[in-house]
Amino acid sequence: MKYSICMVSDFFYPNSGGVEAHVFQLSQCLLAMGHKVIVVTHSYGSRVGIRYMTSGLKVYYCPYKTFYKGCVLPTMLTTLPLLRNIFIREQVDIVHGHSAFSTLAHEAMLHAGSMGIRTVFTDHSLFGFADTSAIVTNNFLQVSLAQVDHCICVSYTGKENTVLRANVTSHRVSVIPNAVDSAAFTPDPSRRSSDRITVVMVSRLVYRKGADLLAGLIPLACRKHDKLHFLIGGDGPKRSMLEEMTEKNQLSDRVTFLGELKHSEVRDVLVQGDIYINCSLTEAFCIAIVEAASCGLQVVSTRVGGVPEVLPPDQIWLTEPTVESLLSGLDAAVAEAGRPSALSAWDRHRRVASMYRWQEVAARTQDVYDIVWRTPRRDQRSQTMRYLSSGPLSGKFMIAVLFLLRLYSAFLEWFQPREDIELAADWHRGFRSANQPLQH
Template sequence: MAPTYNIAMVSDFFYPQPGGVESHIYQLSTKLMDRGHKVIIITHAYEGRTGVRYLTNGLKVYHVPFLVIFRSATFPTVFSFFPIFRNIVLRERIDIVHGHASLSNFCHEAILHARTMGLRTVFTDHSLFGFADAASILTNKLLKFTLSDVDHVICQRKHRPSRLPRPPHGLGHPQRRCSRKLQTPLPSENPSYPPPARPLGPHDIITIVVISRLFYNKGTDLLTAAIPRILENHPNTRFIIAGSGPKSIDLEQMIEQNVLQDRVEMLGPIRHEEVRDVMVRGHIYLHPSLTEAFGTVIVEAASCGLYVVCTQVGGIPEVLPSHMTVFAKPEEDDLVAATGRAIASMRANKVRTELFHEQVREMYSWENVAVRTERVYNGICGAISEGEFYGYYEGDNANNSWSATRGRSGVQSFALIDRLKRYYGCGIWAGKLFCLCVIVDYLLFLFLELWFPREVIDVCPDWPRKKRKDLSRE
């Protein structure tokens, strides 16, 4: 029988704030719980949410009161999070600490403290960074520090989003699993597809939907410049924009200057469960992001039956098939032209958007993501061999545990001297600073073990776990 684990998901970004990282953590956690694991969430306090909360399926969330400085990220203190983190980990008997998002301070600090405590660690990256500005350079250096002493790294790949909403034509979406992206037949090759939707006439209004955080990296400046040109070129077109952020004032000023109040509707921030209701009001989804690792929202838009116009950056080109998307360079002129091509295709009824939901439903599965994540946990804990994990050993060699081969697989041991060696190689000056942080963290750990021994910390009773699924059927 496959082992089960006590897992702590740690990130600054979680509900009630909506977003792709938040959705990923929640959906992955619930699917892992369905597979028999214990999962808790550690995040910072939000307005009205402090302390311990229980979500659906018994998912426990620790909202730690910490100062938030920018975009829901907490103030980095390096060491002050350690006492409460240690208390939570010991109370919940955590085996694996899984951090999410490179811009999450809690994530980086939790991985550092978990390694000091002798826990296995996993890091999932949800972002892409270059070297064009100081923030990106510092983030890359911070990642070098964290990834020097982590058991495994997961880069966000294709997965079914949290809500594949019911499409406008009313078809349901029963749960299905798929191990990889399927080749969906064209409508002409499969007569069982639904009949075409009502054709758009030349004077019918086409609604373009935008749901995004209104920040620079989400392409809000591009959107602000492109909207007046798109509306001028296409009279029977209107926009619905949902989201909040510092760039919302620029959009509002653009609407005032161009007198577009009757053609651009600003909804402001919307709740997670309202996303579907906004999307099905439109025909086209516009995603002008300047950097994106995946872009869950464009999968949600396609699932709602929207034709997607998006910038060709990061991992976006790999998310949806070409017949669902129109790509543009992250430039104003190209974005306007791409949106124009999408509007022309919709008016010519060349795009069968009523088929998108069924096709997307076959492409993505959260259950499959949980299976692959569980395989990572089995690998770093020695439940499967290194050869079985990487797939290059067969026969008797596959029975060798990772513990015997970890010297070749990356992070080997929790010994302080081995950790210092790995950190020292991170740079001439940064390496010495990293080593100093690890030494201080280790001394703080010894202090906590001495003055607040484990025996005095109460162990929390577990929420009743579901029975382990029969993995032989999967």
Template sequence: MESLKIALASDWFFPSVGGVEYHIHDLATRLVEMGHEVHVITGPGDFPDHELPYFVHRFRGRLTLENVHVSIGTGMLKEVNELYKRENFDITHGHSVYSPIAVGVSNLSSGIRGVPSLITDHSFLGDSPMNPINIALLRLSLQKVDGFIAVSRAVENDLRSILGRSLGDREIHTIPNGIDTGFWRPAGNREEKKEELGLNGLVITTTSRLTKRKRIHVIPLIAARLETREDVNFVIIGDGPERGNIERLIRRYGVDDRVRLVGKLPRENVRDYLQATDVYFSPTIYEAFGIAALEALACGVPVVANNHGGISEVVRHGETGLVSQDDAELLRNLEFLLENPEVRRAMGRRARKSVEEEFSWEVVVKNILRVYRLTIERGPGEPFVLYRLHQAVKRGIGA
């Protein structure tokens, strides 16, 4: 296969840590391993970029919002333009239609430099009174992007609704997030892992940012309703603005001894907890994909989740976990798995196998490369009108 020179662009990259950041890193690493040259274009940040197996280019815009890791400015794009003149990329792959750098660089790529571009949509638009304005801005800003990838069918449907007729004949390819099955793997002995972490009995784990939208606040109530099951312990991994409220609910329901809030942890420690887990629990409703649930499945842990958004495309109901229509069914499904150890173990084995077959990076990166080839073969659309005018004027002056 011919080697490609690939630009990956997004505001969200190291030292910020999250699903998109690790997705870009893992994708870039595997593309390099396959013989491609990868350059990550992102915002400012203090990180040992020289230790990474690919190139990292950082640009600071006139307006930089450190709290949300976003950098904006035309001066920055002028610098990116110079980078494109030097590097001669084959394709640009932006990450998140809500990332100014991803959108700006993709437009520069297709609309000025003549390099085909696509953007992966990692999330839902969500509900907001500002949505009519947001949708109009998205349609305008994404018009030069040559194609899209959605991480789930639910995200694809959301993106189609956003773009409407402005999508035209451009394609949206559905490719799930990939996962490192060598890193996320079952423990040799789950009980020994529990002992290492000071856990006992049946362990139910949730990994999430603590926001209202993620609905982690329902866990203390569910723990209280399982009061007859003294052998059940909940572990909540993550941090966020709802932490104080969750701590108050833990005290209110008197489940301090059965709900452990451990905060944000490095990936290695998250894996340790998942390897000690009997059931992974996801109460969220609006989940674009469910990377945390996928990590649990890779560790051989069955998942109990709500049947909404992209997570129901990751968890096979009755095979690798149980999906629910509401909180009452969520509790019933959780109780069912707690009471049936053989079902839990069988689901855990099938969970690991499903991840290896459908979500491993070996599978996912091949599908992404296929979309790269299709996008390159199709070529970029027409340059920006103003850029064409600019070039015409330059040629006239030169003549």
């Protein structure tokens, strides 16, 4: 069965990041498998309207402005007219939302569910349970996922986290890891310096990514190893703190800040390094260490979240999220870099290429779509009970919201009947919607 799939997230190109790359690569593979795929995101500056990307991937840059950290303002109602029009126009069978942080993804799945369209959600993050922001986010996620047909997590740790914090039954959650385009992340040992050992970190410079740990690690590591140099790519609120640390310890000649990088520039930075270091305090998967390993680098990483599931033990040094433990792991990697290794850069690349393939991710995602499509739609009573089980106040609030959405939907159906919405031309040869036979 071939489906018409709508990927929805606040995070997409031209912004760069793990979610953005995941949505794009997955969409490309699904297109190659014969499915119809569109992407819906918010506008980026002057980029508003419809754009086409590689393989004819159609992207709707909706005229919604961001409110906080690249996400649109949660309103529940104002996004319905345009999203309804897109779903009908593109004859969408499945709406696939990405990222727990994405307001647009949650609202799109809510509207799709009320229109009888199947929904799938991919969670790319881990959350705690104690602080105020986590409690609010978890409750919101629990309400949102009450009507989603199936969830996908990128690691088994992520699955446990999602099941606990969103109160989702485990049989509704599948684990499909991220992947890497190994053809784009290949080693180039000639780019490495022979008279020094280069440690690379490419990440957003924020607290969650361990920028404070990095600030404590760099002076100690540089004093201990004369040949050590750091190459830091990325930007964020912690960059000024890292630059101040560099000046204070007179390490300007041993620490280089590259600023924000395009995803297409990451490989050229990685191949200059011998060791990649990840200081994150929480990670569901961490695609950055997979890209680094694909480029032949040794990896040192904090043992957090789903990171221990990502690489074999002989390709990664796992440490605790402390400066002392990271320094110990870095010492081991430096010692390994100074002698002939059992694994060459190309050996590491080939192992990663065999483990993480986007084609396999797409095939397993299609299996999830098949499961969702075969599952009977829930009746109104069971849907109401799911919302009530999500919380005494939030559940009743969502039922009230759904009532308003149904009234609004009825008005839109009268004001702009679906029969009057012109269907989009389908340029994907051989595509057949799950709802409609191919027209010749």
